[in-house]
Amino acid sequence: MKVIVLGSGIVGTTSAWYLAQAGHEVVVVDRETDAALETSYANAGQISPGYSAPWAAPGVPLKAVKWMFMEHAPLAIRAGKMDADMLRWMWQMLLNCSEARYAVNKERMMRLAEYSRDQFIALRAATGIRYDDRQQGTLQIFRTQKQFDAAGKDIAVLAKLGVAHEVLDRKGCVLAEPALGLVCDKFVGGLRLPGDETGDCRQFTQKLARLAQAAGVEFRFGTPILGIQRSGDRITGIDTPQGVISGDAYVCSLGSYSTAFLRQLDIEIPVYPIKGYSLTIPMLDPAMSPRSTIMDEQHKVAITWMGERIRAAGTAELTGFDTRLRDERRATLEFVVNDLFPKGGDLPRAEFWSGLRPNTPDGTPIIGRSxxxxxxxxxxxxxxxxxxxxxxxxVLADLLSGRAAEIDTAGLGLERYAA
Structure with a gap:
């Protein structure tokens, strides 16, 4: 079967890889000049099944109000950018903030994330791919006892699902991440997930794209998608400046741009862009830098070892498709890095970046047939x-190939929004 994959970010590229491994002829179409040049370019670097949880959680609406008045707040809503899509998405997210919905959504996310980590391990073993990766776990630190206590519900879910985890006091955090010894008065304890991993998403995606090309996948970079052709209940082609690209099946992996693309086909999906920022910082002293990833619970900023660099990423803005860099968001990232790893990196030489995360209101991605x-x-x-x-x-490759996926796919498809 000839399959046309739309988008060459991390999700589109992994889809292409597994489709090719399943025996399909695959063509990837992307407007950029290479893989992973948009949202996948400079993310936090965490492969963190244990932290897989929806943003829609009990207590979040009240927290969001408090964050509006907080310096270095993890969330900002740009009122001037509000439109019907943003308001609809915010309302749907609020509806998912109950205890019951949170439990359902978190289970779906962790089911997929744990399976995904297993696939990473298998892919490394099969291909030898390397991407500044480490398998040394991740550490979430709590600055106050109240934050620590509030993590109890998530810890209980980890225990219920059999996810390896360690609840650490201040001394235990320093043993896991020795550089925190300089600032141990900044936090009271932490939650370590030893099975989590880290790595450079862009490096991985581009290397996997090369492996996929060697396996026969065609990447048509520099090819904007102008429109889509259909006949009855089937797609017949993708309009591009280079002509129509046709196949037997099509996969939409366009991230935040999926929503507008699918509206051409009268398909509504609740995917909205949440803007995030990152700093990629030249490392000065490895001994004063993170060994893996540290997640600052208060500011929602992750700081990750990445080869000879440190990656600090976080914050969330509801601002539509505006990707402009804002100095106040850089200040937040710099504050957290200076606060926790003051001797680790050369902040003035950091690369500042922003990208649009394609969020659903319940946190779970949409995987399956339309x-x-x-x-x-x-x-x-x-x-x-x-x-x-x-x-x-x-999962996508298995379903498209007519095979049963290796995990339960209940709740992952578009049908969950039918009501």
Missing amino acids: KYQNLWLNTGHGTLGWTMSCGSGR
């Missing part, structure tokens, strides 16, 4: 596209 017989979706991964990428690509 109402068109030959159009499939693999999109809406939010902040967890890197974490869920290999699992999502494998």
